[in-house]
Amino acid sequence: MNSDLSSYFPIALQFILAAGFVGLTMFVTHVVGPNLRTRKKLKPFESGINPSGNARQPFAIKYFLTAILFVLFDVEVIFLYPWAINYRELGVYGILTMVIFLGLLLSGFFYIIRKGALDWDQ
């Protein structure tokens, strides 16, 4: 078994290349590009809307909860795609597995609803 540090040389090379690329492009753009600073250009980009107020202020936990739950269910849906593509090959076994998976997912969804996590008015 080769456990020399030298076997990690490609990884180190990768690191050096990645860091080098970032450093080089940043250096080149700063040197080559025109250096025109205006107030509008230095403002944070907010999809064209003028930013207002301080970003570090507390906001309702409801947004956070909804976002997290969205991510959860959104990611779970990704598992449906490979199943849809291999639907014929997987056959009955695939259907049973997915029924269990979706059943667990649905019961989680049921739990969230009953717990009132998506109740916006509370």
Place this chain on the structure above:
Amino acid sequence: MNVLLTLSIAATLALFFGVLRLKNLATPVIVIGLLASLVFNAMEWNNTTSIFNDMMLYNNFTVAFASVGLFITLILVLFYSELSAKHEFHLPEILAIMLFGTVGGIVLLSFRNMVMLFLGIEILSLSYYVLAGIRKQNVYSNEASLKYFLMGAFSSGFLLMGIALIYGVTASLNLNEIAGYVNNAKGIVPPYFLVGVLLILSALLFKVAAAPFHFWTPDVYDGAPTLITALMSSVGKLYSFGAFVLLFNSCFIPLIADWEVILWIAALLSMSVGNITALYQKSVKRMLAYSSIAHAGYMLLALVGINNLTSGSVLFYALAYALASVVSFVVLYIVRDKKGSYDIASFNGLAQKNRMLAVVFTISMLSLTGIPLTAGFFGKFYIFNSALQSGYYWLTAFAVINSFIGAYYYLKPVVAMFASKSDEEITMPALSNSLLILLGILIILIGALPGFISGVI
């Protein structure tokens, strides 16, 4: 495997009973689940089974540690559902998370693969992060949860880095293959393997709350709800030490010369930092938090000179410490519920008003000190014996001196209970009352007949 399944199913059922307006069923389901898993666990005795292609191995070591963990969790669930239920809107969730934490703990006691070590630590810690912050309206509880989470995330990072380095050297995550590599290397391994061991060591020292990785302990133990602190300090320590012993016993013994120095410095620091800082505490809860650091130090003593006595002595000590710490935190909870403060002064005159509470609390304090005829004495005895077998004479002497320091602050609330007067009545619910008596009797019984437990593994 049955144990893990039973626990998970019981916890999930409890969650659903909680939202289905069947809240009263949640506690019975949890209790039945714990009892059933105790039975399944006992059935695995002398019946070594490998789970998921050597990912886990359920052997006698696991059974012994897990039965202590399950028993203490059961006791705490009963206490929680009787004492705290009236304050608690989320009782089913809390009990369910306690069970999920136990699942993580049992993974930690049976892992045979580094991935399972990481998974176990994460399941256990994530449950504890949530439990520490379960009082959502209380700032101290929030602080405890956030601090524990941030520090715990860093220590998990250390653990992963260590695992990655060891994988880089041995090309395997399986403990048997890592052990094979270490044995073949005959004490000469690449330096980055040692760095890996060091990183894993620091992550585990963090989890058992040993100095110099103890800084989270006082704040987290102080801020978390008292009964949750009891859980973290008793079974949390048990599981983490189980993982510690399991990993070092199976893999890193040939490299002992490289890590024992670090371990004995950690043991020395934990004992002195824990005991000396505890001397200055006015709040009993904080004092017990520092004492838990000191106890981690005593338990590390058994690991320093790792030998065939280590797992038995760590198990015995963890059981003795868990019993005493559960009793002391529960009594503290009751006293604080009545008096509204964790100060030593809250204990004034307790002996006059509720003799049973005072006597049980005294027994637990004596056990934490290590007075003969309590479980704590034989816990220390076996630990010191294990360290002496490996030739750590002066370290053991230092630990004995530290036990004497401990006696001073453990007896402070005891003196307050018996010496002063008070006129407030303290009444106890029936179940908790009998459970406390049971625990008190157990501490004395184990102290009088230590052979029952010590010969097990």
